[in-house]
Amino acid sequence: MMNSSLANCPVPTEQQPLNEYEELKTSWLFRDCTLNEQQYIKKLVWIWTLSWLIAGPVAAASYPPTKQLAHFLLCGAAGASVGVILGLVRLYLGWIYVRDRLHSTTVFYEESGWYDGQTWLKPQEVLNRDRLIVTYEIKPILQRLQFTFAGLAGMFLAGTIVWHLF
Numbered sequence: 001m002m003n004s005s006l007a008n009c010p011v012p013t014e015q016q017p018l019n020e021y022e023e024l025k026t027s028w029l030f031r032d033c034t035l036n037e038q039q040y041i042k043k044l045v046w047i048w049t050l051s052w053l054i055a056g057p058v059a060a061a062s063y064p065p066t067k068q069l070a071h072f073l074l075c076g077a078a079g080a081s082v083g084v085i086l087g088l089v090r091l092y093l094g095w096i097y098v099r100d101r102l103h104s105t106t107v108f109y110e111e112s113g114w115y116d117g118q119t120w121l122k123p124q125e126v127l128n129r130d131r132l133i134v135t136y137e138i139k140p141i142l143q144r145l146q147f148t149f150a151g152l153a154g155m156f157l158a159g160t161i162v163w164h165l166f
Contacts, residue, residue: 015109017101033141055079070166102130
């Protein structure tokens, strides 16, 4: 974890927005958003493939593959996409939380428990640093996630059109 540049910061180390960002960036799930495009897509395809373990049998129960192969594949693909969507929503919410904490002029923190919350006003130096991180590090990640959501929506639309053709 990075230490705050201010020695008089009253916010506990683990609750400082910069440290929350660093921790999120290196955690096993959230770091996938920082991978290059090919690795990022590979991870999403991996999740989608694993989700077929649940979606496949459900789709097969509704549309027997021997009789309705196209509907089985479309239904299974859509069902497997739910696992990807849930993962993406989790990623998006985590990055939004850290973005909001970094972008805010104040930091809410707890000194020793839920009952003693405090607010700290960031000095301009810290606010500028945090907002630069938001602009150059977090916004591209959020844009990538939004683009992924749009791509999935497009695939669902295409799947719906193909569904009605069969």
